[in-house]
Amino acid sequence: MSIIQLDEERRQFELKRFVEEVGVLFELMGLPRMAGRILGWLLISSPPHQSFSELARGLQASKGSISSMTRLLIQAGIVEKISLPGDRQSYFQIQLGAWSELIRARLAQMRAIREVAERGLTLLEGEDPERKRRLEEMRDVHAFFERELPVLTDRWEREHH
Secondary structure, rough: OOOHHHHHHHHHHHHHHHHHHHHHHHHHHHOOHHHHHHHHHOOOOOOOOOOHHHHHHHHHOOOOHHHHHHHHHHOOOOEEEOOOOOOEEEEEOOOOOHHHHHHHHHHHHHHHHHHHHHHHHHHOOOOHHHHHHHHHHHHHHHHOOOOOEEEHHHHHHHHHO
């Protein structure tokens, strides 16, 4: 085996490892691991759009799994389904602006957490300050990011669009 073949095998191994790392990362964020693997694949694939069959083959996954996970990613606004002129197949690719949308979704979660903390604080009105401290910290940290993230997201979009 030549050095070039070894280098290519190593590269392929590292690409597969990257896809798996993205899968695990997105699983930690609450998505199914296969959805994260599809994202990982689409982030590094060439061309950037991949057919249903290419995803199934590249990820060594069942067509059922690919189908349900691409639907989930489309609903989340991260992936879009496209067609190419003269081609009857559908393709999937990362949707432009998807990362900003993910941050907006996280922002909605932060707002919900802050609101829950505020309801808890209302329930503890007049109670010992020590008892309220955990809820205050929960409210304050989420309120901070709720204020700051939109500013950062807007700045990002101005600088990159």
